[in-house]
Amino acid sequence: MAHEDHGAIYDLLAARGVSRRDFLKYCGSIAALLGLSESFVPQIAAAVNHGAKLKPAVWLNGGACTGCTESIAQVDTPDVATIVLDLLSIDFMETLSMAMGEDALAAAEAVFEEPGYILIYEGSVMQGFDGNALRIGGKTGLEELDHAAPNAAAIVAVGSCAVDGGFVMANPNPADATGVKPYLESKGITTPVVNLPTCPVNPEWLVAIVVDVLLLGSLESGAILDKLDDWGRPKYIFGQTIHDNCPRRGHFENGNFVNEFGTEEEALGYCLYKVGCKGPQTYTNCPIVRWNRRTSWCVESGAPCIGCGNLNWVDVGAPFLNRHRDLPLPSVGNTQPGVVAGVVAGAAALGLGLHAVGMKVTGRMDGGAPYEEMKAHDKKRMQKGGGK
Amino acid sequence: MARSVVDPLTRIEGHLRVEVEVNNGVVTDAWVSGGLYRGMEKILLDRRPSDAFYVVQRICGVCPISHGHASTASTEDALGITIPNNARIVRNLIEAAQYIHSHILWFYTLAALDYVDPVKALSADIADTYALAQAAGTGVSDFGAVAKRLQAFVDNGQLSIFTNGWFGHPAYAEDMPAELHLIGVAHYLEALEMQAVAAEIIAIMGGKFPHFMTSLPGGTTFMPTEQKLDDILFRFVKLNEWVTNTMIPDTLAIAPFYAGALGYGGGHGNFLSWGVFNDESFEANNRYMPAGVIKVAQGLTVADADASVLTEDVQRSWYDSATGLHPSAGEADANFSEYNVDDQYSWVKAPRYDGAPMEAGPLSRMLVAYLRGVQPVQDLVNGALEALGAAGRPEVLVSLLGRVAARNLETKVVSDWSLEWVNELIGAVAGGDSKFFEPHDVDEGMGAGLWEAPRGALGHFIDIQGGKIARYQVITPSTWDCSSRDDGGVRGPMEEALVGTPIIEVERPLEAARIARSFDP
Numbered sequence: 001m002a003h004e005d006h007g008a009i010y011d012l013l014a015a016r017g018v019s020r021r022d023f024l025k026y027c028g029s030i031a032a033l034l035g036l037s038e039s040f041v042p043q044i045a046a047a048v049n050h051g052a053k054l055k056p057a058v059w060l061n062g063g064a065c066t067g068c069t070e071s072i073a074q075v076d077t078p079d080v081a082t083i084v085l086d087l088l089s090i091d092f093m094e095t096l097s098m099a100m101g102e103d104a105l106a107a108a109e110a111v112f113e114e115p116g117y118i119l120i121y122e123g124s125v126m127q128g129f130d131g132n133a134l135r136i137g138g139k140t141g142l143e144e145l146d147h148a149a150p151n152a153a154a155i156v157a158v159g160s161c162a163v164d165g166g167f168v169m170a171n172p173n174p175a176d177a178t179g180v181k182p183y184l185e186s187k188g189i190t191t192p193v194v195n196l197p198t199c200p201v202n203p204e205w206l207v208a209i210v211v212d213v214l215l216l217g218s219l220e221s222g223a224i225l226d227k228l229d230d231w232g233r234p235k236y237i238f239g240q241t242i243h244d245n246c247p248r249r250g251h252f253e254n255g256n257f258v259n260e261f262g263t264e265e266e267a268l269g270y271c272l273y274k275v276g277c278k279g280p281q282t283y284t285n286c287p288i289v290r291w292n293r294r295t296s297w298c299v300e301s302g303a304p305c306i307g308c309g310n311l312n313w314v315d316v317g318a319p320f321l322n323r324h325r326d327l328p329l330p331s332v333g334n335t336q337p338g339v340v341a342g343v344v345a346g347a348a349a350l351g352l353g354l355h356a357v358g359m360k361v362t363g364r365m366d367g368g369a370p371y372e373e374m375k376a377h378d379k380k381r382m383q384k385g386g387g388k
Numbered sequence: 389m390a391r392s393v394v395d396p397l398t399r400i401e402g403h404l405r406v407e408v409e410v411n412n413g414v415v416t417d418a419w420v421s422g423g424l425y426r427g428m429e430k431i432l433l434d435r436r437p438s439d440a441f442y443v444v445q446r447i448c449g450v451c452p453i454s455h456g457h458a459s460t461a462s463t464e465d466a467l468g469i470t471i472p473n474n475a476r477i478v479r480n481l482i483e484a485a486q487y488i489h490s491h492i493l494w495f496y497t498l499a500a501l502d503y504v505d506p507v508k509a510l511s512a513d514i515a516d517t518y519a520l521a522q523a524a525g526t527g528v529s530d531f532g533a534v535a536k537r538l539q540a541f542v543d544n545g546q547l548s549i550f551t552n553g554w555f556g557h558p559a560y561a562e563d564m565p566a567e568l569h570l571i572g573v574a575h576y577l578e579a580l581e582m583q584a585v586a587a588e589i590i591a592i593m594g595g596k597f598p599h600f601m602t603s604l605p606g607g608t609t610f611m612p613t614e615q616k617l618d619d620i621l622f623r624f625v626k627l628n629e630w631v632t633n634t635m636i637p638d639t640l641a642i643a644p645f646y647a648g649a650l651g652y653g654g655g656h657g658n659f660l661s662w663g664v665f666n667d668e669s670f671e672a673n674n675r676y677m678p679a680g681v682i683k684v685a686q687g688l689t690v691a692d693a694d695a696s697v698l699t700e701d702v703q704r705s706w707y708d709s710a711t712g713l714h715p716s717a718g719e720a721d722a723n724f725s726e727y728n729v730d731d732q733y734s735w736v737k738a739p740r741y742d743g744a745p746m747e748a749g750p751l752s753r754m755l756v757a758y759l760r761g762v763q764p765v766q767d768l769v770n771g772a773l774e775a776l777g778a779a780g781r782p783e784v785l786v787s788l789l790g791r792v793a794a795r796n797l798e799t800k801v802v803s804d805w806s807l808e809w810v811n812e813l814i815g816a817v818a819g820g821d822s823k824f825f826e827p828h829d830v831d832e833g834m835g836a837g838l839w840e841a842p843r844g845a846l847g848h849f850i851d852i853q854g855g856k857i858a859r860y861q862v863i864t865p866s867t868w869d870c871s872s873r874d875d876g877g878v879r880g881p882m883e884e885a886l887v888g889t890p891i892i893e894v895e896r897p898l899e900a901a902r903i904a905r906s907f908d909p
Contacts, residue, residue, distance in 0.1 A: 054546050063426055066401040067449020067598040073493070074584050074597065081580055089546040094398050098501045098553030100901055101394040107551040128425070129706075129724035135423040136403055137395050138727070167431065167446050174427025174722065200449060200598050261604065262825030267611055292591035293584060295619075301594055302609035303601030306442055314443060319436040321604075 054086075055214055056111045057118040059093035060148060062141050063134050063168050063177055064123025067200035068159040069095045075203035076293050087210060088118065105137050112148055118213065119152035119191075120206075121145070124161040124168040125183040128175035142183075149184055154219050155193045156209055157181065158201040160313055163231070166199055170314035181232055192225060195232040197284075199308035204289045205237050231311070233283075242279035242305050245287040248272065272299060276321040278307030389416075392897045396423070399498040400909045401450045404870065407729065408900050410891050415900060418879065418886035419729040420870050422736035425706070425722050432860040437463040437852055438605055440860060444848065447864060449598040450493070453486040453590065454664075454841035455848070455862075456603050462848040463605040466835025472823040473668065475607035477813045480665050480676075481620065482593045482600065484806040488627050489586035489597070490842035491750075491799040492635065494908045496579030499792070502902045503642055504572030507555040510539060512570035520567045524641040527634035529574040538573060559898045561645035568641060575638055582630050589623050592616055607825035612817060621810045628803045639796040640775050646789055647776065648890075653788025653903045655885035657684030658744050659752035660868065662693060662847065664840035665805065673760070676805055677798075677840060680756035683744065688783055690759040694742075695836055695847065698863070701738040701874040704731070711875055715739075715849040715861040716834060738874040739863045747881040748844025748868040749907060750795040751785060758782060764804060768797045788885070791906040831855035841865050843908040869907040882907055 061069070073080045084090050092099075092108035099107055111117050126133035131140030149155060157180040160166035165177035181193040196205050209224075212234075218224035229235050243249065251257070251271040258265045258275050273280070282305055290297045298305050307317040317324075395405035403423030408415045428447055432440050437459075444459045445452035457479055464471065471479075517531040547553070587597040593610045594600025602610040612620075663672040663679030672679035673692065680690040700718055702711045709719035725732045738745070746752075757765040769782060772793055778784045785794060832855075837848040844865030851859040871880030879887070882904055891897050 054544075054548070056546075061403070063424055064402075065446045065449035065452075065598075067446065067452065070449045070598045073497075073580065074587050076584070079580065081577055084549050085541060089548040089551075091546075091548060091551040093549055094396055094403070095401070096497070096549045097398040098506075098550045100398045100554075101396065103552040103554070103896075104396065104398050110551075124426070126424070126426075128427075129722070132706075132724040133425045133722075134403065135405070135421075135727070138405075167443055168426045170431045170443075172430060174430045175425055177426070199446065260827060261606065261609055262823070262827050266609070266825075267822065291596035292588050295588040295591040296595060297591075298595035298601045301592070301596075301600075301602050302611055303595050303604075306601070308599075314431070314439075318439045318443075320442055321436070321438050 054089040055118060056114070056116075057088040057090045057120060058108050058111050058148060059090050059120040059122065060144060061094045062121060062123030062145070062162065063126040063175065064159075064161060066095055066122075068122040068162075069093070071200035072158075072203045072206060074292050075207055077204065077207055083207070083210065087214065090120075102137070108148070112151055115151040116153045117151070119148055119155045120158055121155055121162045121180050122158050124165045124175075124177035125180055126168075126175050126177055127183070128177070133175040133177075145180070145183070146187065146189075149189050149191050152191050154213065154224070155180055155184075155191055156206065157193055157195050157232075158206055160197045160199045160308060163195045163197040164311050167314045169312065192219075193232050194224065194228065194234065196237075197231075197233065197309040197311075198286075199313065202284070202286065202289060202291060205234070208237065209234065237285055238283045238309070240283065240285060242282045242284060242286055242299075245285065246279050246299060247287060248299060266302065269302075272302075272304040274323060275304050276306075276319070276323060277304035278310070278317055278320075278324075279305045281324075282307040282309055284309045390894045392891070392894045392900070394897060394901055394904075395421075397901060397904055399501065400905060401448055402866070402909065404904065404909055406886070406900055406904050408886055408889075408891070408897060410894050410897070413891055415886050415889040415891060418883040418900075419733055420736075420872070420880060420882045420886075420904070421727065421734040422866070422870055425735040427720070427722065429720050429860050429862060432857050434856050436855065437466070437850065437857060440850070440857060441604060442599075442601075444862065445599045447862065448841070450490055451486065451841040451843060452598045453483055453594070453600060454839055454846055456600060457483060458837035458839040458841075458846045458848040459850075460603050460605050460837065461839055462835045462837030462850040463852070464835070465837060466833035466850055466852050467605070467828055467830040468833070469606055469826055469828050470670065471607045471826055472821075474813065474816055474821055474824045475603075475826075476666050476668070476670070477809055477816065478593060478608045478610055478612075478824070479603055480809050481806060481813065482590055482603065483665065484802050484809065485586045485589035485593075485624075486597075487802045487842050488631065488799055488806070489583045489590070490908075491795050492579050492586065492631075493583045494842075495635065495639070495792075495796055496576050497583070498908070499902075499905050500572055500576055501553065502898060502905060503560070503646060504569050504576070505555055505557070505560045506538060506550065506553075506569070506573050507542070508560065508564075508566050509535070509569035509573045510542065510566075512566040516565075517567040517570050520565065521571055524571075524637050525633070526571065526637035526641060527575065527578065527630070529571075529578060531570055531574055534574040534577065535570060554896050554898055557896060557898050558892050564642070564645040568645075571638070572642070575634055578630075578634070582627060585623050586627055589620055592619050604825075606828055609825065611824055612813065617810065617814055617817070621807075621814075624803070624806045624810055628807060631799050631803045635796060636800050639793060640772070643776060643789060643793060649789035649792075649902075650776070650778070650784050650787045652888045652890065653791065653885050653906065654786035655747055655881050656745055657786055658682065658741070658746045658881075659755055660693060660741055660746035660748055660845045661753045661756040662838035662840055662845045664753070665802075672838065676762070677753045677757050678760045678762065679838070680760060681741065681746070682752070682755055682759070688755070688759060690756050693838075695838055697742040698847070699740050699743070700863070701740060703875045704872040705734045705737050706732050707737065715847060715863055716836070716851070716859070718849070718859075718861040720861075734870075734872040736867055736870050736872050736880075738871045738880060739867055740874055745871060745874070745878060745881050745884070746845070746868055747885075747907075748865040749791070750798045750842070750844075751791045752844060753840060754794040754798055755782070755785065764801050765797075768801060772797055788889075788903055788906050795908065844868060866907075866909045870909050882909070
């Protein structure tokens with residue numbers, strides 16, 4: 001086995017209390033997430049050998065609810081203690097740092113002085129009131145981000161708020177919130193940003209990125225950038241819709257729908273599309289990686305997806321319990337009648353490109369921008385007749 | 389006289405600045421400033437009430453369940469809906485899982501480092517640590533492995549989240565043995581696993597945590613199968629064992645070394661609870677943790693809580709809107725001026741109950757429940773008072789240590805009840821009750837969802853017109869506790885609790901941070 005070749009890695013990890021078995025275990029699950037076969041595990045293990053120094057990182061909280069930090073605390077591949085103690089040296093993280101006040105900020109400052117660190121940003125970038133919508137250490141949140149971003153090797157924007165402002169930027173966007181990438185672009189700061197939307201972020205994805213960057217060295221090689229889509233999201237996570245992988249997809253195909261809650265159809269676990277499920281237009285792999293250590297996920301608990309990984313997800317998705325888009329439904333012919341229209345809100349719609357983030361949403365438009373009418377493959381199926 | 393500032397106050401949810409004035413080693417004045425404005429209430433306008441359920445959870449990623457439940461309850465109050473009994477039990481269980489999660493996370497992950505010094509743990513004798521754990525009746529971990537991991541971590545020199553911690557601060561109890569510090573570190577790591585187990589329960593019943601999906605107005609969309617009931621039960625049992633055999637003994641083992649904290653940190657002595665965990669009557673005073681209000685002028689006596697006497701002052705915080713409004717007529721027109729403790733200095737408003745500041749949180753709930761004669765609460769509190777050498781004197785709980793102890797004891801009470809509730813749900817389902825949702829078509833009305841988050845009294849106030857939200861106001865627990873001064877200049881509860889706190893090092897006011905964190909803001 002290749003293990004013997006990597007004694008140094010294991011020595012390093014052993015020195016930090018991580019057993020070889022544990023390490024291979026979580027490399028195995030990460031390999032699966034990255035779509036690699038188990039035979040890549042030794043390669044991943046080899047990639048860790050960057051020397052005895054952990055990659056420094058700083059975790060900043062913008063206009064956050066701390067839900068993404070909470071979410072990270074729910075991961076076991078590896079667990080959060082391993083991440084913050086053994087994989088990264090997260091020298092500043094408001095929610096977990098032992099230090100406080102000026103001493104905590106000084107720990108961050110020491111990291112900022114040496115270029116090459118990882119910056120993780122949680123929460124919206126708060127532009128309102130000249131940035132005073134968020135105040136930290138007597139400064140605005142904007143000043144903190146302006147200072148932290150340029151020297152970072154990469155910024156990981158965790159959660160929808162950090163991607164585009166999330167719910168905080170929903171109409172009327174009272175605090176003028178935006179996301180890290182659009183904000184930095186407006187300031188001409190070119191540090192690469194990896195976007196991990198959904199509200200909160202699924203911790204498995206952050207782990208995948210940490211491994212990709214730290215262990216596969218994909219930042220230095222530039223490979224990480226090739227893996228991102230137009231929004232800056234890793235394609236291997238956000239390349240398919242929830243609908244594509246939904247365990248209830250069979251019910252959709254068979255025309256078995258929940259029309260109302262509190263009905264027999266609901267008890268039977270039928271498809272939730274008619275009660276507003278946004279699975280068909282939401283690109284994440286939730287049905288596969290699931291949530292809370294693979295325990296369950298939204299649809300499994302009987303709830304329609306609200307599309308929390310979409311750009312401007314509140315304006316785009318609300319009213320969450322209503323359908324928004326034509327789809328071919330076999331049971332009722334080609335398209336369902338009476339699609340709820342006139343309530344689709346927000347500017348981020350067609351194509352869902354990142355450019356939409358920068359568009360100033362000045363008001364929730366009654367009638368709103370149109371969605372893409374249907375996915376190309378749905379259209380094709382319809383042309384064939386009834387989606388059969 | 390000296391000013392001392394902690395900004396940011398770490399290990400809390402959100403952004404908080406604590407500024408204190410210290411005279412002769414004691415805090416003589418304090419200002420607490422909330423650093424974030426998002427405008428949640430404005431974002432909800434013109435949307436559907438059921439949308440509020442999802443959006444409001446994003447107020448707080450540590451207590452989204454309570455915000456979801458309060459929002460849903462406000463809509464149900466407005467529309468006159470009573471949810472099915474099964475939905476009531478399901479909500480109690482999801483809420484209970486969040487309480488257990490949140491309290492474990494608070495004590496071990498956020499607060500413990502104010503009382504336990506990891507560096508002191510390095511000099512622990514492993515054999516003595518086992519002996520001490522057994523004597524204290526607390527959980528036994530692989531203390532040797534933890535010590536080794538800790539030593540390797542320190543030797544490595546990259547301290548990650550421990551960088552610049554106030555190791556060796558003189559406010560750490562001098563006589564607390566290194567072995568107890570090591571037990572604390574070991575259980576800090578174990579707690580990370582336990583809070584995740586509690587969150588798994590929410591995932592089963594609510595899809596995911598944080599931000600769950602199932603408690604929609606009308607009931608719940610979670611319908612348990614036998615397998616899911618079993619998945620829930622075994623996790624609650626596991627948590628109950630850990631809370632009983634580790635968290636409570638840890639609390640009782642560490643508390644005597646900080647007995648001085650029974651003497652300060654109490655604050656105004658006013659307490660508010662809206663009540664949480666419904667029984668079949670759905671009456672707030674009959675809730676497992678009942679509603680009630682305690683006013684310092686009346687001593688430790690409880691009165692019914694009345695939401696009609698609420699106001700929110702805004703003159704000392706960064707708002708332009710009218711001051712002193714009831715939340716059902718409330719506004720929140722933000723306008724930043726500057727940070728000036730003599731004028732406006734916070735994004736947090738000043739909610740008042742009949743004109744008085746109110747502490748919200750586990751201490752409020754436990755005191756109200758104690759005074760209302762809730763038996764398991766009385767038994768636990770009396771036992772703890774005896775252990776602290778204060779038998780028969782519940783008034784000593786109005787202190788820093790009391791606030792900490794109340795939260796941990798509540799974890800035990802709620803955890804015990806959670807086992808009852810799972811069995812109640814199993815019984816109901818086995819008895820043939822398959823109703824989890826009450827369909828509804830009313831679309832006008834005003835309502836209030838008065839509930840309790842783990843960190844205290846939570847009110848959501850909604851006005852629904854034509855099926856859409858015409859007004860939405862929220863008073864969170866941290867708005868109560870971290871309240872700025874009101875228009876009359878009266879301090880908020882946390883500010884008042886800081887006054888009188890002894891400070892050893894003005895530059896490193898660990899004791900002030902303890903007070904602020906004890907509210908779990």
